[in-house]
């Protein structure tokens with residue numbers, strides 16, 4: 001892919017102590033801030049990125065997207081669930097532990113986006129909002145490359161029947177059933193259904209279920225735990 005880069009972390013290779021072991025990248029989960037900083041620097045270095053040019057967000061399960069022109073002032077990190085930039089050299093990052101990390105890139109337009117799509121955000125339309133923000137910066141959905149990372153799968157994400165009905169009323173693609181036969185939601189399937197309708201056809205979905213994988217953080221499994229990150233950037 002001409003110049004577009006996507007990366008998803010797992011939980012190993014960092015310095016955080018239990019229950020955040022080892023590579024926790026989330027700054028709001030109770031881990032030692034020095035460990036989180038060290039982990040972020042380790043990942044940036046391994047990806048060939050400058051840690052200061054990796055831009056994060058304060059995620060709130062909404063559908064707002066912020067345009068990034070450079071690093072935030074640390075006291076003014078926006079409360080959004082999507083970032084978009086046309087700035088070469090800037091990497092966008094999204095934190096998850098079961099929610100779907102969505103990375104988007106149009107290498108021709110030079111525009112990338114990272115979005116946090118949990119169940120509420122997917123229903124609220126964070127994915128269409130991210131694509132629309134990219135289009136405003138010159139992207140074309142037919143050129144957008146989409147990658148979604150490790151997330152809780154539809155066979156594990158049990159929800160009450162009424163919640164499944166509410167989600168499926170908005171996004172039928174997310175209707176699911178657990179492996180034990182109860183109502184479930186498949187957020188990643190919903191994200192991909194939305195992208196397909198938006199004309200984003202070059203897509204790949206991680207096969208990893210965070211709840212089933214001991215190599216990934218899962219909030220539903222462990223509650224107090226670390227966060228994985230997805231990164232997107234252009235050369």
Ligand SMILES: [Zn+2]
Nearest residue numbers: 153156209212
């Ligand atoms: Zn699963």
